[in-house]
Amino acid sequence: MLAKLAALRGHSTKIARGTLMCSLLITGAIAAEQPAHAEGINWRQFEGTSIVWAYDIHPYADAVAAQLPEFEKLTGIKVTPELYPDDSYWNKLTIQLTTKSPAWDVVGTGIQPAWDLSPSQLLEPLDGYLNDPKLTDAAYDYQDFFPALRTALTWNLTDGQIEPGTGHVWAIPHGFENIQLFYRKDILEKYGLKVPTTPPEMSAACEKLKAADPSITPLGVRGVRFWSSIHTAPVSIAKSYGVHDFFIKDGKLDTGLDAPESIAFHKDYVDMIKKCAAPSFANDNWYQVVDGISSGRTAMAIDSNMFGFWNDVAGKPASGKIAFAPPLHAPNAQNFESNIWIWSLAMNAASQKKGASWLFIQWATSKEVDLNGAVAGKLVNSPRTSTWTDKAWLDYASKPEFNDFVDTFKTVQDRAALAFTPRVGFGEAMNAWAVAMQKMVNGADVEKTLHDLATEIRSSL
Amino acid sequence: MEIRGSSVSVSAQPSKSLVAASRASTVRKGAERGIEWWSIAAVAPAVIILLGFLLLFFYGVYQSLTDLKLGRPLVRFIGFANYSALIDDDDFWNSVRVTLTYGVSAVLVQAVLGLSIAKLFASEVVLARLLRPVILLPLVLPPMSVALMWTTMMDPQRGILNYLLSLVGVAPFPWISDPATALVSLILIDVWTYTPFFALIIFAGLQGITDDIREAARVNGARGWATFLHIELPLVAPYILIAAVFRLIESFNQFDIVFGTTQGGPGNSTAALSVQAYITAFQNLNFGRGAAIMVANWLIVLAGAFLTVRLWQAVRRRVT
Numbered sequence: 001m002l003a004k005l006a007a008l009r010g011h012s013t014k015i016a017r018g019t020l021m022c023s024l025l026i027t028g029a030i031a032a033e034q035p036a037h038a039e040g041i042n043w044r045q046f047e048g049t050s051i052v053w054a055y056d057i058h059p060y061a062d063a064v065a066a067q068l069p070e071f072e073k074l075t076g077i078k079v080t081p082e083l084y085p086d087d088s089y090w091n092k093l094t095i096q097l098t099t100k101s102p103a104w105d106v107v108g109t110g111i112q113p114a115w116d117l118s119p120s121q122l123l124e125p126l127d128g129y130l131n132d133p134k135l136t137d138a139a140y141d142y143q144d145f146f147p148a149l150r151t152a153l154t155w156n157l158t159d160g161q162i163e164p165g166t167g168h169v170w171a172i173p174h175g176f177e178n179i180q181l182f183y184r185k186d187i188l189e190k191y192g193l194k195v196p197t198t199p200p201e202m203s204a205a206c207e208k209l210k211a212a213d214p215s216i217t218p219l220g221v222r223g224v225r226f227w228s229s230i231h232t233a234p235v236s237i238a239k240s241y242g243v244h245d246f247f248i249k250d251g252k253l254d255t256g257l258d259a260p261e262s263i264a265f266h267k268d269y270v271d272m273i274k275k276c277a278a279p280s281f282a283n284d285n286w287y288q289v290v291d292g293i294s295s296g297r298t299a300m301a302i303d304s305n306m307f308g309f310w311n312d313v314a315g316k317p318a319s320g321k322i323a324f325a326p327p328l329h330a331p332n333a334q335n336f337e338s339n340i341w342i343w344s345l346a347m348n349a350a351s352q353k354k355g356a357s358w359l360f361i362q363w364a365t366s367k368e369v370d371l372n373g374a375v376a377g378k379l380v381n382s383p384r385t386s387t388w389t390d391k392a393w394l395d396y397a398s399k400p401e402f403n404d405f406v407d408t409f410k411t412v413q414d415r416a417a418l419a420f421t422p423r424v425g426f427g428e429a430m431n432a433w434a435v436a437m438q439k440m441v442n443g444a445d446v447e448k449t450l451h452d453l454a455t456e457i458r459s460s461l
Numbered sequence: 462m463e464i465r466g467s468s469v470s471v472s473a474q475p476s477k478s479l480v481a482a483s484r485a486s487t488v489r490k491g492a493e494r495g496i497e498w499w500s501i502a503a504v505a506p507a508v509i510i511l512l513g514f515l516l517l518f519f520y521g522v523y524q525s526l527t528d529l530k531l532g533r534p535l536v537r538f539i540g541f542a543n544y545s546a547l548i549d550d551d552d553f554w555n556s557v558r559v560t561l562t563y564g565v566s567a568v569l570v571q572a573v574l575g576l577s578i579a580k581l582f583a584s585e586v587v588l589a590r591l592l593r594p595v596i597l598l599p600l601v602l603p604p605m606s607v608a609l610m611w612t613t614m615m616d617p618q619r620g621i622l623n624y625l626l627s628l629v630g631v632a633p634f635p636w637i638s639d640p641a642t643a644l645v646s647l648i649l650i651d652v653w654t655y656t657p658f659f660a661l662i663i664f665a666g667l668q669g670i671t672d673d674i675r676e677a678a679r680v681n682g683a684r685g686w687a688t689f690l691h692i693e694l695p696l697v698a699p700y701i702l703i704a705a706v707f708r709l710i711e712s713f714n715q716f717d718i719v720f721g722t723t724q725g726g727p728g729n730s731t732a733a734l735s736v737q738a739y740i741t742a743f744q745n746l747n748f749g750r751g752a753a754i755m756v757a758n759w760l761i762v763l764a765g766a767f768l769t770v771r772l773w774q775a776v777r778r779r780v781t
Binding site (some may be wrong): 098116224279280431 | 531533534612616617618619633635637638639640724725726727729740744745746747
């Protein structure tokens with residue numbers, strides 16, 4: 001009996017020990033699991049919601065649209081993309097936001113248009129969402145975006161004007177562009193031309209090219225009557241001449257567009273356009289620039305670098321024929337300058353589905369989606385540093401057909417910066433500059449036109 | 462009021478029958494008054510909608526008196542400052558010139574061509590009958606599609622128009638890419654699109670001229686050209702003018718063709734008031750100034766339509 005009791009006690013002790021060990025293991029396992037749960041968010045918290053995402057017709061949009069089924073599977077949120085041609089999109093965006101229509105939940109924007117939409121807070125500040133652990137996954141890693149891009153999309157409003165660098169986050173970078181000169185290697189080699197580095201060199205090269213083959217347009221640049229034609233070639237090259245769109249004089253904001261540096265730049269630039277650009281310059285937008293370089297009707301172009309990249313992709317008619325170089329600079333300048341454009345995702349402040357919208361923005365700008373878009377050859381300039389250290393992307397972008405894309409990107413990116421002064425009223429002033437540019441290209445006196453332009457801008461300051 | 466206005470009430474010695482007639486008239490008018498309430502109720506929705514439109518219009522006029530900028534929360538009443546700024550602005554007067562040139566030229570050319578085509582349609586030529594439905598094609602195309610189509614065709618380097626010109630040895634024409642030719646090119650697009658409208662209306666007018674009128678002219682010795690000039694043209698003139706009213710209103714307001722091709726450029730060479738108002742309001746976000754340009758455009762449309770309607774009334778009186 002005693003033996004039986006002893007055996008039973010021993011068995012009970014084993015059971016108790018076993019139970020204790022199991023409990024400890026389970027507790028330990030749960031304890032170990034807890035931090036992982038704290039980092040993750042419930043991606044299905046807005047399941048059943050439908051949102052509208054508006055964007056420009058653009059390969060960057062295609063990169064996200066191609067992965068949309070994954071987002072819908074992950075979250076149960078239905079996303080309807082509304083994509084519009086470039087000019088129409090910006091006008092529609094302005095109307096939708098300023099009328100406080102809730103029809104669009106998430107919108108694509110750049111920094112410059114966002115400045116004009118700031119004073120009425122038509123965009124939802126996103127820092128609150130970024131800092132909410134229930135809404136933002138710890139793996140999202142906002143610090144992974146290039147610091148310059150994060151800073152550019154962060155600003156405060158003081159007396160209705162922009163104070164960049166600190167304050168609210170108004171949009172999340174989704175892709176970006178720096179301005180480069182890209183050219184058809186085959187055409188320049190055929191006619192023995194070197195890649196020009198200054199506007200006068202470009203003018204000379206264009207004259208040679210036109211003499212050799214009148215059917216080729218030497219240079220493709222945007223010329224439409226809209227600020228988008230200023231933010232590529234003109235402002236990048238102008239900066240190397242020392243031109244300032246705005247500066248502070250005696251404590252007051254003033255424009256530098258009628259300064260001697262600006263006159264010198266415009267004389268060279270207008271001369272270059274007359275000798276190099278297509279006769280349809282005034283009607284040419286980026287669509288025409290891309291069409292020209294991809295078809296080989298245009299020998300060179302100054303625009304966003306990814307336009308060259310997309311046409312170098314294997315299987316495209318121009319694959320391997322487009323190479324890259326920094327943008328032109330002033331003849332007496334030590335170095336070039338390159339403006340940047342940041343495609344960003346922002347939230348309409350009038351949206352009634354802000355939680356679902358934020359989950360979409362977060363997903364669309366995540367490391368995985370950016371990397372997938374890049375490797376698919378669409379989202380070329382990822383705003384995330386992690387993409388640019390990822391072997392898959394670097395191996396892809398370094399393929400022979402892309403020529404010197406990666407090296408030129410790194411060279412240009414070192415000097416690429418926002419060339420415009422952050423301010424509300426950007427659109428009005430820059431549209432006026434685009435109109436003035438058309439007038440000068442069509443023969444108006446450069447100094448007088450710039451004087452009139454500066455007077456017009458000053459009257460609205 | 463009704464009695465005072467009737468012939469019965471002015472009679473100094475009314476007869477019994479006249480008094481009875483007067484009473485009957487009063488009763489009938491009373492009954493009519495009852496019906497009028499139903500009529501008022503019936504037209505009330507239309508009147509309310511009209512008032513709604515007028516309210517929106519006057520709200521637009523009010524906005525032109527403010528410094529409203531889209532995206533800026535503060536709005537101040539600034540009186541006629543926007544109009545004063547426009548009067549001092551050379552670009553505004555350029556837009557007025559472009560709008561008038563575009564509207565008047567397009568309508569004049571369309572009237573002449575429309576009359577020619579309508580006369581052809583009214584003839585017994587078999588080919589003309591076959592072409593009747595075909596000529597309506599431009600009218601059914603969306604104006605923005607028309608603009609994009611012509612932009613491609615007018616490309617100085619690769620457009621089909623310059624290719625066709627090259628076949629007959631003509632040098633490339635700059636079309637919409639040069640300030641000197643851009644406005645003429647836009648007028649050409651407008652003419653291509655809307656001439657069928659004139660042709661259609663004038664053709665209906667020509668159909669209304671009966672053969673006996675022509676026969677009478679022929680009996681009096683009128684030849685073909687004289688019959689057209691002195692009989693047909695005066696009779697279809699009201700039709701031409703009524704078509705001109707509609708087209709003038711539309712041409713002074715034309716937006717799609719201008720914006721879809723040149724956006725008002727090169728420079729400001731095609732910056733019609735409608736386009737300039739849009740750019741000022743929605744691209745430059747200066748809605749107050751944009752509204753003032755829209756009001757100026759409205760005044761031009763109103764003046765143009767008023768003059769054409771007066772002309773139409775005068776011609777119609779003369780014809781009838």
